Amino acid sequence: xxxxxxxxxxxxxxxxxxxxxxxxxxxxxxxxxxxxxxxxxxxxxxxxxxxxxxxxxxxxxxxxxxxxxxxxxxxxxxxxxxxxxxxxxxxxxxxxxxxxxxxxxxxxxxxxxxxxxxxxxxxxxxxxxxxxxxxxxxxxxxxxxxxxxxxxxxxxxxxxxxxxxxxxxxxxxxxxxxxxxxxxxxxxxxxxxxxxxxxxxxxxxxxxxxxxxxxxxxxxxxxxxxxxxxxxxxxxxxxxxxxxxxxxxxxxxxxxxxxxxxxxxxxxxxxxxxxxxxxxxxxxxxxxxxxxxxxxxxxxxxxxxxxxxxxxxxxxxxxxxxxxxxxxxxxxxxxxxxxxxxxxxxxxxxxxxxxxxxxxxxxxxxxxxxxxxxxxxxxxxxxxxxxxxxxxxxxxxxxxxxxxxxxxxxxxxxxxxxxxxxxxxxxxxxxxxxxxxxxxxxxxxxxxxxxxxxxxxxxxxxxxxxxxxxxxxxxxxxxxxxxxxxxxxxxxxxxxxxxxxx
Amino acid sequence: xxxxxxxxxxxxxxxxxxxxxxxxxxxxxxxxxxxxxxxxxxxxxxxxxxxxxxxxxxxxxxxxxxxxxxxxxxxxxxxxxxxxxxxxxxxxxxxxxxxxxxxxxxxxxxxxxxxxxxxxxxxxxxxxxxxxxxxxxxxxxxxxxxxxxxxxxxxxxxxxxxxxxxxxxxxxxxxxxxxxxxxxxxxxxxxxxxxxxxxxxxxxxxxxxxxxxxxxxxxxxxxxxxxxxxxxxxxxxxxxxxxxxxxxxxxxxxxxxxxxxxxxxxxxxxxxxxxxxxxxxxxxxxxxxxxxxxxxxxxxxxxxxxxxxxxxxxxxxxxxxxxxxxxxxxxxxxxxxxx
Numbered sequence: 035x036x037x038x039x040x041x042x043x044x045x046x047x048x049x050x051x052x053x054x055x056x057x058x059x060x061x062x063x064x065x066x067x068x069x070x071x072x073x074x075x076x077x078x079x080x081x082x083x084x085x086x087x088x089x090x091x092x093x094x095x096x097x098x099x100x101x102x103x104x105x106x107x108x109x110x111x112x113x114x115x116x117x118x119x120x121x122x123x124x125x126x127x128x129x130x131x132x133x134x135x136x137x138x139x140x141x142x143x144x145x146x147x148x149x150x151x152x153x154x155x156x157x158x159x160x161x162x163x164x165x166x167x168x169x170x171x172x173x174x175x176x177x178x179x180x181x182x183x184x185x186x187x188x189x190x191x192x193x194x195x196x197x198x199x200x201x202x203x204x205x206x207x208x209x210x211x212x213x214x215x216x217x218x219x220x221x222x223x224x225x226x227x228x229x230x231x232x233x234x235x236x237x238x239x240x241x242x243x244x245x246x247x248x249x250x251x252x253x254x255x256x257x258x259x260x261x262x263x264x265x266x267x268x269x270x271x272x273x274x275x276x277x278x279x280x281x282x283x284x285x286x287x288x289x290x291x292x293x294x295x296x297x298x299x300x301x302x303x304x305x306x307x308x309x310x311x312x313x314x315x316x317x318x319x320x321x322x323x324x325x326x327x328x329x330x331x332x333x334x335x336x337x338x339x340x341x342x343x344x345x346x347x348x349x350x351x352x353x354x355x356x357x358x359x360x361x362x363x364x365x366x367x368x369x370x371x372x373x374x375x376x377x378x379x380x381x382x383x384x385x386x387x388x389x390x391x392x393x394x395x396x397x398x399x400x401x402x403x404x405x406x407x408x409x410x411x412x413x414x415x416x417x418x419x420x421x422x423x424x425x426x427x428x429x430x431x432x433x434x435x436x437x438x439x440x441x442x443x444x445x446x447x448x449x450x451x452x453x454x455x456x457x458x459x460x461x462x463x464x465x466x467x468x469x470x471x472x473x474x475x476x477x478x479x480x481x482x483x484x485x486x487x488x489x490x491x492x493x494x495x496x497x498x499x500x501x502x503x504x505x506x507x508x509x510x511x512x513x514x515x516x517x518x519x520x521x522x523x524x525x526x527x528x529x530x531x532x533x534x535x536x
Numbered sequence: 537x538x539x540x541x542x543x544x545x546x547x548x549x550x551x552x553x554x555x556x557x558x559x560x561x562x563x564x565x566x567x568x569x570x571x572x573x574x575x576x577x578x579x580x581x582x583x584x585x586x587x588x589x590x591x592x593x594x595x596x597x598x599x600x601x602x603x604x605x606x607x608x609x610x611x612x613x614x615x616x617x618x619x620x621x622x623x624x625x626x627x628x629x630x631x632x633x634x635x636x637x638x639x640x641x642x643x644x645x646x647x648x649x650x651x652x653x654x655x656x657x658x659x660x661x662x663x664x665x666x667x668x669x670x671x672x673x674x675x676x677x678x679x680x681x682x683x684x685x686x687x688x689x690x691x692x693x694x695x696x697x698x699x700x701x702x703x704x705x706x707x708x709x710x711x712x713x714x715x716x717x718x719x720x721x722x723x724x725x726x727x728x729x730x731x732x733x734x735x736x737x738x739x740x741x742x743x744x745x746x747x748x749x750x751x752x753x754x755x756x757x758x759x760x761x762x763x764x765x766x767x768x769x770x771x772x773x774x775x776x777x778x779x780x781x782x783x784x785x786x787x788x789x790x791x792x793x794x795x796x797x798x799x800x801x802x803x804x805x806x807x808x809x810x811x812x813x814x815x816x817x818x819x820x821x822x823x824x825x826x827x828x829x830x831x832x833x834x835x836x837x838x839x840x841x842x843x844x845x846x847x848x849x850x851x852x853x854x855x856x857x858x859x860x861x862x863x864x865x866x867x868x869x870x871x872x873x874x875x
Contacts, residue, residue, distance in 0.1 A: 123745045125738035127805035128731075136735065139728065140747040147726050 037096070038063045038196055038227050039084070039115075044093035046079055053079040054090070054251045061196065064222050067229045068242035072271055076251040077231055081198055085117045086110035114195030120204065122185040126174030131156035133173050134187045141192075159187040162224075163217045179210035186217065196227045203232075207323035215241050239267075247271055281315070281474055281496050288312075290348065291482040292451050294333070297342030302328040303506040306342070310451065310482045315473065317493035317514070318486045319526060320503030326486050327369055329503070330453050333484070334366040335359040346450065360389070362451075365444035367437075369455040369486075375440040376428050383410040383424035385439050389447040413442040417472055434465025441472060452476065453484045458492065470496055490523045502526055544799035544850065548814040552821060559825040566828050570698050576710035577775065579820040581607075581784070582791045583713045583813070584768040587720040588640075588761030589795045590812045592654060594724075594737045595757050597804035599795075602658035603765045604788040605665040606639045608781065611769035612669055615779040618682040625688045625770070632766035639665060640762015644755040666785055678779040689774040709771050716764060721809040729756050737805035793840050794819045796847040803855060819843075 041059040045052070054076045061067050071077045082088040083095070086107035095102045097113045124133050135155040139147070156169050165183050167176075173184055182202065189197055203211050218228050218241060230242060239245060239259065246256040247270040254270050292310040297303070303325035310316045320326045332339040335353045344351050344362075351362045359366070368375045376385055387394060387406060394409070396402045410424045417438045421431060428439055437457060444452055454473065458466040473496060477483055487493050493500050494514050502510045502525055510525060559566045585603050592600040610632045618628055639661075646657045692705030724730040732753040736743045744750055772784060798815030800807030819840075826833050 121741070123739070123742035125735050125742055125805070127738035127801075128734060132731070137746040139731075143728075145728055147728060147731060 036063055037061070038065075038098065040096040041080075041084070042094050042096070044080075044083060044090045044095070046083065046088065046090050052251055054083075057093070057248070057251070057253050059246060059253060059256070061227050061229060063195075063227060064225045065227050066218060066222055066241055066243050067227070068239055068245045069229055069231045069248065070233070070245060070267065070271060071248035072233055075248045075271075077233070077248055078200075079251075080248065081117055081200065081231060084110065084198065085115060111192075114193045115198070116189035116192070116194055116196070117198040117200065118182070118185045118189060118202070119200045122181050124173050124181055124184060126172065128173060129170050130167050130173055130176070130184055131169040133184050134159050134169075134191060137188055138191045155191055156187065159190045162190050163187065163220055165217065177210075178205045179207075179213065182206070182214065183217070194221075194226055196229070197221065198229045198231065200231045201233070202230060205322065208321045249273060281498075291346070293343075293345040293348075295343040295345075297329070297332065297339045297344065299328065299332055299337070299339045302332070302337070303339075303503075306508055308501055308508065308511065310484060311498075312482055313477050313480045314499070315477050315483045315485050315497045317497035317500040318484060318503060319488055319490060319493050319500060319522070321488060321526065323505075324503040325506040326488075326503050327455055328506075330366065330455050330484070330486055333359065333453060334364060336366075360447070363449050365389075365447055365449035365452045367440050367444060367452070367454045367457055369459065375443075376436060378429040379427055381425045382414065382419065382421050382428055382431070382439055383407075385428050386410050386413050386424075386442045386446055389443055409446060413446055417442050417445075418468065432465070433461040434469065437461055437465070437469060438472070441469075445476065449481065451482045451484065453486070455486045456488070457485070458487070458489070466492075490526065491519050494519045494522055544847075545808065545811045545814055548798065548811065548818055552814065552818050555818070555821055555825060559821070559828060563828040566825065568698075569696065570704045571824070571828075573704060573706055573710070575820050575824050576713070577707055579816055580709045580713035581768045581772045581775065582787060582794075583816045584716045584764050584771060585761070586791050586795050586812050586816050587716050587809060588764035589791055590720065590798075590800055590807050590809065591724075591733060591757040591760050593792075593795055593800040593804070594733050594807050595754060595804060596654060596737055596740075597800075597802045598654040599792045600643060600654055600658045600758065600761055601788045601792070602643060602662035602665060603640075603761050604785045604791075605662045605669075606636050606762055606765040607769040607772065608784045609639065609665050609669050610635045610766045611773050611784065612673055612678075612779050612781060614770065615678055615681050615685075615773055618684060619678070619680075622682065623684070625684045628684065629767060629770050632770045633763050634766070636762040636764070636766025636769070637759045638762065640765065641755055641759040643762070644758030647758065648751050648754050662785075662788075669781055673781050675781055677781070681773060681777050681779065685770075685774045685777055689777065709775060712767065712771055716767070717809055717813055720812075723760075724809060729753060733757055734805060737801075739805075790819065790840055791816075793844045793847075796851075797843045799847075801851045801854075802848055803851065806851070 037060050039059075039061045041057060044054055044057040044059075046054040057076075057080060059080070069077055069080070079088065083090050083105070086105045086109055089104055095105045097105075097115075102109060125136070128136075131153050135152040138155055139152070153169060160167055160169070163183070163186065165187070167180060167183060167187075173181060176184065186197070202214060206214065221228055239262065242259055244256055244258055245262050245267070247254045247267065249271060289312040290309055291312045291314075294309075295307050297306040306329055308316070318326050318329070328337065331337040333344070333353065335356045335358050338354045344353055346362045346364075351358065353359050353362065353364075377388070383406065387409060390409070391401070394401050394405050407424070413419075414421065414424060419431075419435050419438045419442065421435065428436060431439065441454075441457070457473070458469055461469070470492070473483060473485065485493060485497055494517070497514050500512050500514055500522065501508045502512070502522070504526075512522070512525075556566065565571055585607065588603060589599060592598075613635060614628050614632050617623075617631065643654075643658055643661055646652075646661070647654050650657065689707065689709070691708050693708075693711070695703055695705045697703050722730075724733065729752075732743065732748045733756070735746075735748055736750055736753050740750060743753075769784075773779060776783070794815040795807070795812050796802070796815075797818065798807065798811030798813070800811070822839055823833065823836055826836060
């Protein structure tokens with residue numbers, strides 16, 4: 035296999051911050067490569083250098099044996115390099131055909147359009163990867179997976195040689211990921227190199243031939259797929275060996291806190307029943323599209339269920355709105371804390387008190403500022419939020435600290451039940467284990483916790499029991515003391531292949 | 537058929553037909569060629585400007601409100617110029633188009649470089665253009681215009697006589713409107729700049745990434761609305777045969793409402809020339825119908841308000857539906873259900 039692209043000794047700094055330090059990187063023709071690294075490790079800087087959007091301070095870029103000191107984005111495009119970013123860069127208001135053909139049309143610089151030509155360009159591209167798309171449909175009506183296919187088809191309208199996919203699987207279901215893999219293999223047969231870029235250990239590793247790990251702006255290692263194990267990868271990405279400590283459950287759950295019976299919502303989930311005890315951590319896991327987040331939203335009243343019963347401490351409650359849920363003692367930390375959980379421009383303190391603001395009101399409905407200070411500071415200390423002061427805007431904090439602020443906000447309300455949806459997504463591994471510690475401490479104080487996550491080791495090691503969800507149903511509830519990680523992983527994935535086979 | 541039912545244009549057409557039937561039942565004069573010619577003529581000014589409004593709305597959903605001021609300034613300036621130096625109507629159109637384009641492109645520069653919503657910038661320029669007009673004209677009405685305007689207005693294609701022995705015919709003013717509609721439709725559908733307007737309106741970041749020159753696209757749309765405002769100004773001068781400094785300004789919100797009604801999206805990226813035409817026609821017929829049915833035209837304002845609410849609601853519902861349809865989970869059948 036000859037090299038398509040070779041980077042040698044690439045460095046780049048931004049105002050004193052060294053983003054890349056002497057990176058060497060090679061990709062062969064028709065190779066499937068995976069680039070992994072934590073957030074801030076320099077992955078995106080590297081992609082931008084390859085696509086010519088950034089110029090490296092030092093180093094050389096070789097494409098097909100030709101050396102570039104200053105690779106401009108037009109050079110990169112002319113050499114057949116295309117990047118598909120997470121947002122796909124599509125036009126939701128235009129048809130599939132036009133979206134696919136657009137970059138070709140812009141390149142040709144024709145002033146007038148020929149709609150037949152647009153359709154032909156699009157049809158040829160879709161046929162290349164044997165994908166069936168309605169060319170006249172508006173892209174905004176497509177599923178995320180199909181939008182991704184449109185983006186890939188667009189890349190195929192030119193002489194594509196190297197396709198870079200940025201976090202391609204983060205919003206796809208298992209089935210859709212399999213379809214993507216089929217397409218990627220197909221591209222490989224055509225001699226096109228593909229690089230996946232990811233910040234977590236996941237499915238893309240399956241088909242990568244080589245994996246390059248990048249940490250603190252340096253490439254730590256490039257290894258063939260066979261030599262990589264999960265533990266090794268974690269070590270390479272973080273520089274630390276992390277083993278989750280198994281949660282030693284001090285409280286034996288016996289007192290029923292929440293009971294859900296036959297909860298259903300059309301097109302979301304069906305016939306969900308489970309019991310959560312006081313002081314218990316109840317894990318819910320399942321792939322994207324299994325209905326786990328939708329269930330959480332229903333329990334919190336944001337998207338109420340259609341039918342079924344919910345009991346809190348033996349009393350039947352109706353949860354039709356967030357207000358109902360809060361009154362019933364339920365708190366919720368959303369999956370996307372940036373959008374749903376925090377007011378980014380407000381201070382840490384303001385965010386912490388949003389749920390309990392009424393409790394701080396005194397005469398004439400004015401806020402008791404002394405009480406405000408006491409409350410806010412006690413939570414900042416309790417959860418170890420690293421911040422210079424309570425008046426600092428949340429948007430300046432790191433991911434792990436932001437997550438602590440959301441948790442503090444709900445803990446301040448003293449909930450009986452706390453739903454945590456993917457609380458450790460996108461934060462680094464050290465911060466992760468401290469969040470786990472906080473969760474365990476809450477449970478020890480008697481809070482019932484519903485812990486939603488698709489990271490199996492995390493749920494196995496932190497939960498008393500786990501429910502596995504698939505296609506809107508709970509297919510299994512397991513006691514974590516009875517199983518190990520590999521077991522659960524197999525059950526989650528097997529169930530999917532199972533259903534594919536049927 | 538299914539696709540047709542999804543389109544706003546279809547519903548407006550249905551409403552127009554029903555409304556026309558109702559009005560005709562109460563007053564058969566509605567469906568006479570004379571009334572319809574008249575209707576087209578009197579709405580040709582805002583009809584021409586509406587096409588420009590559509591272009592800017594596709595670009596981002598935020599309306600340009602300064603176009604009436606542009607037309608107002610152009611009308612006044614050209615009327616004075618022709619009075620002083622004469623010339624002919626074609627020259628008047630050219631000068632008007634150039635002046636309008638200039639003022640429109642100024643908006644385009646401001647919108648692109650300050651990255652402020654169009655509506656805010658154009659409120660400012662509306663006041664600048666209109667204010668300067670008042671400063672220099674001192675609000676004086678020009679009652680006598682150059683005869684070229686009257687001559688132009690009197691050209692008729694076909695001549696008919698109604699039952700009261702009054703001659704009428706199809707004039708050039710609505711014809712210009714029709715030409716502008718065709719031009720707008722053609723640009724949006726068959727030219728790269730037209731598609732770029734849709735692309736920028738749909739996703740500006742993506743537009744930049746596929747290599748579209750976003751600034752040039754915006755500049756085109758704003759220049760185009762300026763150009764059409766200039767043309768509309770001459771059509772207006774021909775119809776009213778005077779130059780009153782405050783007669784066009786004040787109609788901008790009605791025009792914008794009609795274009796929203798015609799399916800332009802408040803989020804940008806959506807809208808069509810046919811929809812815009814139907815939107816204006818619905819306004820025209822409503823207005824005409826109220827007169828013919830001897831209902832106070834004050835009701836027209838209520839109608840305009842209701843129309844804005846309805847059309848914005850429709851855009852919003854469509855967007856919400858689009859988002860919801862993407863997060864449907866296929867619920868698995870239970871083993872026992874299948875047996």
